[in-house]
Amino acid sequence: MDRRTYLGTVGIAGLSSGAGCLGGALTGNTGNPDTVLGPPEQDLSEATHPSYGEEFPAISLPDPLTGETVSTDQFEGDRTVLMTLFYTMCPDGVCPQLILRLRRAQAVAAEEGYGDDAAFLAMTFDPERDGEDELRTFADQQGVDLDAGNWHFLRPTEYETGKEIVSEDLGLPFKKEFGNEYEELEYTFPHFPYIFLVNEGGFVERTYPKGSTMEISRLVDDFETVVTG
Secondary structure, eight states: OOOOOOOGGGGGGGGGSOHHHHHOOOSSOOSOTTOSSOOOSSOOTTSSSOOTTSBOOOOEEEETTTTEEEEGGGGTTTOEEEEEEEOTTOSSSHHHHHHHHHHHHHHHHHHHTOGGGEEEEEEESOTTTOOHHHHHHHHHHHTOOGGGSOEEEEOOSSHHHHHHIIIIISOOOOOOEESOSOTTOSEEOOOOOOEEEEOTTSBEEEEETTTTTSOHHHHHHHHHHHHHO
16 A cells, blocks of 8 residues: 555544444445445545555564564455454543454354454554553453454554554654643553454455444444455
């Protein structure tokens, strides 16, 4: 995917709309040979982040819990991917809600027998505070099934690497914020609650800008449709 320059408010235009409209899986593809789902009801093609029908960027990062390096493009031709961004010290509950939605999709995939055709990627952008122990504890707290073999926590080796991925590869504004309202935290992030649904061909089926509040059943339905389509 060609890199796009950050375009200010254009890049986050979808944040002002309801998640249901953005996530709806239209029945029947309308002609895009690279996707299973039809176009979403809201066109996000002018946004700076990857959107419907575009190739998802190749992102390669260590998974400290498995000791391997995981690349988003390694699943092409093999698995459908749900990916989100988070940090374990998120103070407002957004990140746990994102992980909850991936975890629920993981559970349904296991129940319905397509877990081996799915991959769930959760990238921390706070490597200074999210080490192996913190990620393992967080996984346990959130009920993530690490033994399923389809979940990976991705962790940049340093903050600047994470910043580059979020701002350049994913086209989202990103920076540390000091002097925030939470006295117990030295810094926080202006977190955008995105979830990306990427088919096994490496193309974006859906971008959910309000992933932390979207209806879980809608996300699971979209995901299952793409996996089994």
